[in-house]
């Protein structure tokens with residue numbers, strides 16, 4: 001069973017679980033600020049669930065590639081949308097500052 005590390009916590013989950021749901025069910029701070037209430041609920045359109053992922057997940061979906069290529073995101077940063085990712089092994093997740101998680105410093 002894979003483990004997801006986020007914000008100093010370690011959460012076990014089934015192989016193939018949706019990363020957004022794993023984090024939300026564990027009550028971990030996936031969204032920043034107003035995005036906690038204002039997000040697309042996992043459709044891949046708002047971009048507020050962006051995180052850095054270290055470890056194995058699926059290839060980016062078409063809508064994920066589209067959204068991460070649109071400001072304030074920048075594909076060069078290598079972020080992923082948690083709502084579009086399946087957990088395929090042990091992961092370490094970092095959330096960055098900014099409403100969309102697009103900042104340069106890790107969120108606190």
Ligand code: FES
Nearest residue numbers: 042044047049083
């Ligand atoms: S929740 Fe909106 S893009 Fe992931």
